[in-house]
Amino acid sequence: MNGAPLTEQPNSLCAAFQATAARYPDQVALRGPDGTPSYTWAEYADRVRKLATGLTALGVRAGDTVAIMLTNVPEFHLADTAVLHTGATPFSIYNTFTAEQVSHLFGNAGNRVVVTETQFVDKLRAANIDGRVEHFICVDGPVEGGYTLDEVAGLSAPDFDFDAAWRAVQADSLLTLVYTSGTTGPPKGVELTHANMLAEFSAVDGVFEVRPQDRVISYLPDAHLANRAFGHYNNLIEGVQVTAVADPKQLVAALAEVRPTLFLAVPAIWYKLKAGIENIVAQESSVKRAVVGWAIGVGTEVARRNSDRRPIPIALSWQHAAAERLVLSTLRAKMGLDQVRAAITGASPIAPDAMAFILGLGIPVYEGWGMTETSAAATLNRPGGIRIGTVGTALPGTEVTVAEDGELLVRGPLIMRGYRHDPEQTAAAIDADGWMHTGDIGTIDADGYIRIVDRKKELIINAAGKNMSPSNIEGAVKVSCALVGAAIAIGDNRKFVTALFTLDADACAAYAAQHGLPDASPAVLAADPGVLAVVEAGVCAANERLARVEQIKKYTVLPVTWEPGGDELTPKMSLKRKPIAAKYAAEIEALYE
Numbered sequence: 001m002n003g004a005p006l007t008e009q010p011n012s013l014c015a016a017f018q019a020t021a022a023r024y025p026d027q028v029a030l031r032g033p034d035g036t037p038s039y040t041w042a043e044y045a046d047r048v049r050k051l052a053t054g055l056t057a058l059g060v061r062a063g064d065t066v067a068i069m070l071t072n073v074p075e076f077h078l079a080d081t082a083v084l085h086t087g088a089t090p091f092s093i094y095n096t097f098t099a100e101q102v103s104h105l106f107g108n109a110g111n112r113v114v115v116t117e118t119q120f121v122d123k124l125r126a127a128n129i130d131g132r133v134e135h136f137i138c139v140d141g142p143v144e145g146g147y148t149l150d151e152v153a154g155l156s157a158p159d160f161d162f163d164a165a166w167r168a169v170q171a172d173s174l175l176t177l178v179y180t181s182g183t184t185g186p187p188k189g190v191e192l193t194h195a196n197m198l199a200e201f202s203a204v205d206g207v208f209e210v211r212p213q214d215r216v217i218s219y220l221p222d223a224h225l226a227n228r229a230f231g232h233y234n235n236l237i238e239g240v241q242v243t244a245v246a247d248p249k250q251l252v253a254a255l256a257e258v259r260p261t262l263f264l265a266v267p268a269i270w271y272k273l274k275a276g277i278e279n280i281v282a283q284e285s286s287v288k289r290a291v292v293g294w295a296i297g298v299g300t301e302v303a304r305r306n307s308d309r310r311p312i313p314i315a316l317s318w319q320h321a322a323a324e325r326l327v328l329s330t331l332r333a334k335m336g337l338d339q340v341r342a343a344i345t346g347a348s349p350i351a352p353d354a355m356a357f358i359l360g361l362g363i364p365v366y367e368g369w370g371m372t373e374t375s376a377a378a379t380l381n382r383p384g385g386i387r388i389g390t391v392g393t394a395l396p397g398t399e400v401t402v403a404e405d406g407e408l409l410v411r412g413p414l415i416m417r418g419y420r421h422d423p424e425q426t427a428a429a430i431d432a433d434g435w436m437h438t439g440d441i442g443t444i445d446a447d448g449y450i451r452i453v454d455r456k457k458e459l460i461i462n463a464a465g466k467n468m469s470p471s472n473i474e475g476a477v478k479v480s481c482a483l484v485g486a487a488i489a490i491g492d493n494r495k496f497v498t499a500l501f502t503l504d505a506d507a508c509a510a511y512a513a514q515h516g517l518p519d520a521s522p523a524v525l526a527a528d529p530g531v532l533a534v535v536e537a538g539v540c541a542a543n544e545r546l547a548r549v550e551q552i553k554k555y556t557v558l559p560v561t562w563e564p565g566g567d568e569l570t571p572k573m574s575l576k577r578k579p580i581a582a583k584y585a586a587e588i589e590a591l592y593e
Helices: 013-023 041-057 075-084 098-109 118-127 149-153 162-167 195-206 225-238 247-259 267-282 286-308 314-335 352-360 423-429 471-482 506-515 527-543 577-583 585-591
Strands: 028-031 038-040 065-069 090-091 113-116 137-138 174-179 189-193 214-216 241-244 260-266 342-345 365-373 375-382 399-400 408-410 434-444 452-455 484-490 497-503 552-557
Touching: 013 041, 013 075, 013 162, 028 041, 028 075, 038 041, 038 075, 041 149, 041 162, 065 075, 065 452, 075 149, 075 162, 075 225, 075 241, 075 399, 098 118, 098 174, 098 189, 098 375, 113 118, 118 137, 137 149, 137 552, 174 195, 174 225, 189 195, 195 225, 195 375, 214 225, 214 247, 214 260, 214 286, 225 260, 225 375, 241 585, 260 267, 267 286, 267 314, 267 471, 267 506, 286 314, 286 352, 352 365, 352 399, 352 471, 365 434, 399 434, 423 434, 452 471, 471 484, 471 497, 471 527, 484 577, 497 506, 497 527, 497 585, 506 527, 527 552, 552 585, 577 585
Parallel strands: 028 241, 065 090, 065 113, 090 174, 113 137, 214 241, 260 342, 342 365, 497 552
Antiparallel strands: 028 038, 174 189, 365 375, 399 408, 408 434, 434 452, 484 497
16 A cells, blocks of 8 residues: 655654654554564554553553663564653663663652563562552563553543543653663663654654655664664654564565565674675585676675776676676575665775675665664765765754764754753763764764764773774774674783683574584583684684784684673673673683783
8 A cells, every 4th residue: 555655744654654654554563583473554553542541540650750671572562652642751671681771760760660571570570669659561471460462452441532631742752761881880861852863754754764664674773763764663653564573583575475575783783684695605516606796796895986986898788787786685685685675785985895795795784873862873885875884874854073082973853852851971972073983983074974983981002002992903803703702802001902702502503503512502502622723714814804903813703792782792782891800800801911
């Protein structure tokens, strides 16, 4: 069912949802990875009305907050949207947060209701140390002393006027709280308004068109604003169909089944996809390997020339057409990315070589940059204007400048309302002129393209006073060696750079299968001579791409894996550098002996 763009800009995401549901009542809005459960827009709207009524019966009122701790399931969208329609504010909690961390969020948000799954109930009850939370609602079955989603939907509230409630939500109303996962200190609650998110989507609409027929996969945490915006808010505002995948390990299967037209991934996912293709190619005959290698090389060269604004010779153009017909289109189809119109990479810088590789496959991937405090993306590369190694230019209506110390500052309608109950932190982040101090060091060229150097507090300054970007070094390694899962570069106030590596479990499984090894665990393979030789070759290849002062002189492959939300990684897979330095102090010192 096709419809014309809305002529009137909605003033809230409630209004956007109601307009979308009215225009596409029979179109599927939400679905699980195998197609069940699924909800048409009419069913979605009906469920939201009933749940909003039930939440009101439980005492939820305009201005309240409601916590959501769910995996990526369709019920997340039902619950979040229903809360919005009561005039209250939903917020998501990372599934990996400890009871202590959750307790901090409860105290800051002041919620009395939690929507969750049975697997998280014990943790949430342990977090409810002061008894503030009165109601636990489980989407996957009954729980003692709580409600099921169906039970909430069946509650009545005779005095509740559903239409009046959602119409009372205005542009300056609080849309959500997003708690930063934080590499240091307790999470801060970023307050975003409906106006913030509507401005974000209005700006992105000025870069490329999003259609109601588009399909997206929601597999990253909804507590991370990038996924919440790309999946959930994209659904409410633009009408895209969302497939929710609760287990990220099922992403590859979901890609093949859903064949998304829009796709979001953090760099770690792109590195895994790149490694997966290289593994498939490695198992082919020598002739096929040569042909595929040639095709990818041709595609990558075209991507680099387009990025550098260099002409494409006619012979290369012919080769690219042949590579596309014979190899590249088939590779995209095997990945389930053959129908992607636009893919986004963000959250952290992607290694330029990996970006060129993905573009070389014919996947239109656009690197962007932003933060929770800027309502997700503040900059983005554009169709026909991709520059590898940059995060593009400022979105329409957004200003980006560089402070004297190199820090990037952002100003515009995307900037958060502030940190919840923390005026001091808010004042420190947003100056008197409205500039958000991002904490990222970057540069802006004459054409407005922005390059991210690194986080201001994470730059390595060696003993000789040389500034280096650790993420640049780490990215070079992960591009050069598929076996490396996580990498952290060490070198602050040191004479040379060292590194700690962990192995990727999926890559280890593939390596063990190829070499007939009985034990594929990273703990065992971290000591395997063959694996260590592959890692050494990868480090040497990475060093060739790095300046001499950035090159890794020594490293250790740790016999452990680092999981998102653990001691070493945040839920969005950013490195917790200080905790890592403390936990692995002995291993680091051994590298400098």
